[in-house]
Amino acid sequence: MDFEALKKYSALHPKPAGLTLQYGTAGFRSKAEQLDHVMFRMGLLAALRSRATGSTIGVMVTASHNPEEDNGVKLVDPLGEMLHPSWEEYATQLANAEEQELQKTLTEICQKAAVNQQKDASVFLGRDTRPSSKKLSQAVVDGVSVLGSQYHDYGLVTTPQLHYMVCCQNTRGQYGKPTLEGYYQKLSKAFMELINKSPGSGEGQRHLKIDCANGIGALKLSEMQPYLPKEVLIHIYNDGTKEKLNHLCGADFVKVHQKPPKGLDMKPNERCCSFDGDADRIVYYYTDTAGHFHLIDGDKIATLISIFLKELLAKVGQTLKMAVVQTAYANGSSTRYLEETLQVPVHCVKTGVKHLHHKAQEFDVGVYFEANGHGTVLFSKAAENTIRQLAKEEKDDAKKEAAKVLENLIDLINQTVGDAISDMLVIEAILALKGLTLHQWDAFYTDFPNRLLKVQVADRQVIETTDAERRAVTPPGLQEKIDALVKKYKFSRAFVRPSGTEDVVRIYAEADTQENADALAHEVSLAVYHLAGGRGAPPQPL
Numbered sequence: 001m002d003f004e005a006l007k008k009y010s011a012l013h014p015k016p017a018g019l020t021l022q023y024g025t026a027g028f029r030s031k032a033e034q035l036d037h038v039m040f041r042m043g044l045l046a047a048l049r050s051r052a053t054g055s056t057i058g059v060m061v062t063a064s065h066n067p068e069e070d071n072g073v074k075l076v077d078p079l080g081e082m083l084h085p086s087w088e089e090y091a092t093q094l095a096n097a098e099e100q101e102l103q104k105t106l107t108e109i110c111q112k113a114a115v116n117q118q119k120d121a122s123v124f125l126g127r128d129t130r131p132s133s134k135k136l137s138q139a140v141v142d143g144v145s146v147l148g149s150q151y152h153d154y155g156l157v158t159t160p161q162l163h164y165m166v167c168c169q170n171t172r173g174q175y176g177k178p179t180l181e182g183y184y185q186k187l188s189k190a191f192m193e194l195i196n197k198s199p200g201s202g203e204g205q206r207h208l209k210i211d212c213a214n215g216i217g218a219l220k221l222s223e224m225q226p227y228l229p230k231e232v233l234i235h236i237y238n239d240g241t242k243e244k245l246n247h248l249c250g251a252d253f254v255k256v257h258q259k260p261p262k263g264l265d266m267k268p269n270e271r272c273c274s275f276d277g278d279a280d281r282i283v284y285y286y287t288d289t290a291g292h293f294h295l296i297d298g299d300k301i302a303t304l305i306s307i308f309l310k311e312l313l314a315k316v317g318q319t320l321k322m323a324v325v326q327t328a329y330a331n332g333s334s335t336r337y338l339e340e341t342l343q344v345p346v347h348c349v350k351t352g353v354k355h356l357h358h359k360a361q362e363f364d365v366g367v368y369f370e371a372n373g374h375g376t377v378l379f380s381k382a383a384e385n386t387i388r389q390l391a392k393e394e395k396d397d398a399k400k401e402a403a404k405v406l407e408n409l410i411d412l413i414n415q416t417v418g419d420a421i422s423d424m425l426v427i428e429a430i431l432a433l434k435g436l437t438l439h440q441w442d443a444f445y446t447d448f449p450n451r452l453l454k455v456q457v458a459d460r461q462v463i464e465t466t467d468a469e470r471r472a473v474t475p476p477g478l479q480e481k482i483d484a485l486v487k488k489y490k491f492s493r494a495f496v497r498p499s500g501t502e503d504v505v506r507i508y509a510e511a512d513t514q515e516n517a518d519a520l521a522h523e524v525s526l527a528v529y530h531l532a533g534g535r536g537a538p539p540q541p542l
């Protein structure tokens with residue numbers, strides 16, 4: 001390591017003394033002006049991680065659905081997964097080391113992680129459309145370069161596109177070509193083959209209105225449009241030319257507020273969906289003829305995909321084990337429908353994509369979605385091989401046909417991470433093949449009334465949880481209080497946990513009616529406020 005150069009470059013990206021940040025659920029997130037040193041240091045860390053794994057590592061500059069003034073960064077591991085938890089700790093140490101400790105911290109990480117400094121390193125970079133992203137990604141380049149690593153800067157890409165590139169590169173093209181064109185071609189080919197099998201194919205156009213949250217999704221979707229068949233007409237809204245990123249729009253806004261985004265006019269029964277700011281989440285929705293808004297969230301997306309996969313797996317007649325992975329935020333009604341009606345095993349894990357992804361890897365076919373619309377499907381290597389072989393060699397026509405559909409799905413789904421573009425195409429294909437309207441899809445089950453709130457406390461880490469975050473272990477008395485409150489309402493449940501991306505405690509409640517869900521959420525938020533060091537004025541009823 002050239003410590004002189006390191007010192008010189010680090011001085012160009014000074015750490016504000018005393019500032020500490022943590023590599024959380026989705027990497028570092030903060031106000032953009034606090035992040036220059038973090039970016040430089042994540043460039044350093046990516047180079048080390050690349051040497052430690054002998055693979056290309058990704059660095060994505062984005063703060064997803066957070067306000068335009070924020071930014072963030074996360075590292076992408078060799079197969080396109082989230083950074084390994086053992087390295088999250090290194091990331092936090094490196095980001096928080098004061099200037100004079102930087103060299104020592106780096107050396108320690110190299111020792112602990114057995115990094116061979118002689119090895120070549122390679123890093124892929126991507127960024128979203130935030131005004132601050134370009135400069136911050138230049139800081140990453142400085143970090144990568146000062147440690148003598150190669151890099152390829154993809155510039156403006158969606159988060160899942162960067163994950164895809166990393167996976168393609170490290171599988172030597174097996175997963176696809178590590179270019180945007182390769183991504184568009186792979187997905188559109190699989191999509192086209194699926195759509196051609198739909199009964200209504202050739203029968204006029206299917207319209208879909210897409211709110212792109214004024215983010216990167218708009219750019220990348222319009223790039224992809226020429227690759228898509230004429231039958232699917234996508235209309236892009238909130239393309240970032242007029243309004244601010246994520247402002248009153250996008251998947252997170254629609255999910256949290258359960259109402260349409262600004263900037264998209266909806267006529268009754270029109271198919272609409274929203275991406276988030278870096279296009280790794282998607283939710284669908286429509287208004288009915290009476291003007292009521294209907295949200296189709298990640299839970300319902302997981303259900304649609306599971307129904308379709310289950311039917312296909314039954315047709316190919318293989319004993320492939322399928323499961324759905326959710327978090328505690330999944331609506332209880334979806335869990336019940338999946339388990340009882342569909343008879344699909346459901347697993348609950350901690351919030352954060354990495355936890356869902358990890359669990360889903362245990363099955364031949366693992367479907368995972370967060371209620372907020374982040375999710376994908378993972379196929380084990382063995383399952384994929386079986387399916388591809390059946391698609392090629394199976395004698396029974398019906399089985400072969402089902403295997404081919406599964407094969408197309410494998411190619412259409414971005415298995416590295418949730419991907420709004422890929423998920424949208426999967427959903428559009430399934431709806432076309434099954435001849436379903438949004439109304440029919442929405443009617444699979446009815447969500448239990450629910451409410452998500454947040455409360456500010458002095459130190460959110462005073463809340464520790466267990467049982468996939470469904471129970472609070474500390475502070476003393478909090479869980480007992482929640483249990484007592486839950487008992488007051490029918491069909492209710494509630495839990496609290498510290499957010500990994502915001503300085504807040506999140507409260508979730510379900511009950512038999514919306515009023516009760518709201519009341520329970522409010523009472524639980526008061527309990528958090530009083531028992532966990534609430535800040536500012538006590539929470540007010542809704």
Ligand SMILES: CC(=O)N[C@H]1[C@@H](OP(=O)(O)O)O[C@H](CO)[C@@H](O)[C@@H]1O
Pocket residue numbers: 025026064329351352353370372374498499500501502506
């Ligand atoms: C309730 C909720 O939606 N939480 C989100 C949010 O995490 P928190 O740790 O709750 O802040 O952001 C994460 C990253 O995007 C996402 O994975 C997660 O689902």
Ligand SMILES: [Mg+2]
Pocket residue numbers: 064065276277278279280281
């Ligand atoms: Mg996102």
